[in-house]
Structure formats: structure tokens, C-alpha cells
Amino acid sequence: MGEGNPVLLITGDYIEKGTTSYILEETEVLKPYNFTWLDDIDFHKIDPANYQPNQVYKPALAETVWQSGRHNTLLQAIANDEMRAFFISIERTSMVAPYDGGMDFILKDIQTRDSYKLKYKAWLSKRQDGF
Structure with missing residues (x-):
């Protein structure tokens, strides 16, 4: 993401249509963010x-x-699979999507992807298909 760079944090909540209070507003780990x-x-x-x-799904973003x-x-x-974001x-024209078993990167081009594959080779799956 680049130290000091602005990023958008994206998350959301599954709710009943018309709900006006959201579970995420009560989630302690999200309180530092202004969604x-x-x-x-x-x-x-x-x-x-x-x-x-x-x-419905109620998406939220924070700068x-x-x-x-x-x-x-x-x-x-x-x-810990307690939340998704x-x-x-x-x-940087990129997205980082962490989850309970790893992290996905969506990068701006093939060259950036290949440089990350080299840089983080030790972190990649040993499987032939890379998954």
C-alpha cells in the first residue's frame, strides 16, 4: 500500500432492508475508523x-x-475470521483483501504482479496451481 499513502477501507453488513443501526457500528475493532x-x-x-x-448488504467505506x-x-x-474487509x-492502483487463510492482491499490471511474486516467493503456496 505504501507507507503513509491514503487508502480506502471497505467492509459491510448484512441487514434487513430499512435497518438504521448496524452491527459494524458496535464492532470495537472498527471504532477508530469513520465510515x-x-x-x-x-x-x-x-x-x-x-x-x-x-x-440486503450495506457496504461501508472509510478513508x-x-x-x-x-x-x-x-x-x-x-x-481470526471475525470480520471481513x-x-x-x-x-498504487491496487487492492489487498486479507482473509482467515491468507491474502489476495489485485495489482495494476503483470509487471507489478511478477515483482510481488518474486518479492514474496516464500509466502506463496507450494502447490503447482499456486492456490
């Missing part, structure tokens, strides 16, 4: 076979700065 709540995504309209009427150690509490909660760097 802006975005419009609901109505999953029932997208996939009615798997989602109930009025079941923050990437600093070494600053987001460790949040990253630990994600690693990802970071976007507009400046």
Missing part, C-alpha cells in the same frame, strides 16, 4: 433463490492512511 455507509445492495433481486426478500502497524487489530480480526489504494 460512510453506501446504498444497500438488494441480494434478493440479484439472486432470489439464495436470498430472502428484504435481505484512512496505510501505516505499518496501524491496522494490526483489524487485520488480526480478519485473520479489504483495502484499496488509488495511488
Whole structure:
């Protein structure tokens, strides 16, 4: 992300349509961030076979700065599968999506991808397919 660079933190909450208070607002690990709540995504309209009427996803974003150690509490909660969130760097044209078994990087081009593969070779899966 680049030390001191601005990043967007993206997360969200599954709620019933019309809910005005969100579980994420009560989540201790997210209290240091100032979230802006975005419009609901109505999953029932997208996939009615798997989602109930009025079941929506409420995305939220917060502007923050990437600093070494600053987001460790949040990253630990994600690693423990207690929450889901990802970071976007507009400046670096990249996205980092940590999860309970690792981390995915979406990078701006093949050259950047290849340089990260070399830099973090020891962290990559030993499987032939890379997963």
C-alpha cells in the first residue's frame, strides 16, 4: 500500500432492508475508523433463490492512511475470521483483501504482479496451481 499513502477501507453488513443501526457500528475493532455507509445492495433481486426478500448488504467505506502497524487489530480480526474487509489504494492502483487463510492482491499490471511474486516467493503456496 505504501507507507503513509491514503487508502480506502471497505467492509459491510448484512441487514434487513430499512435497518438504521448496524452491527459494524458496535464492532470495537472498527471504532477508530469513520465510515460512510453506501446504498444497500438488494441480494434478493440479484439472486432470489439464495436470498430472502428484504435481505440486503450495506457496504461501508472509510478513508484512512496505510501505516505499518496501524491496522494490526483489524487485520488480526480478519485473520481470526471475525470480520471481513479489504483495502484499496488509488495511488498504487491496487487492492489487498486479507482473509482467515491468507491474502489476495489485485495489482495494476503483470509487471507489478511478477515483482510481488518474486518479492514474496516464500509466502506463496507450494502447490503447482499456486492456490
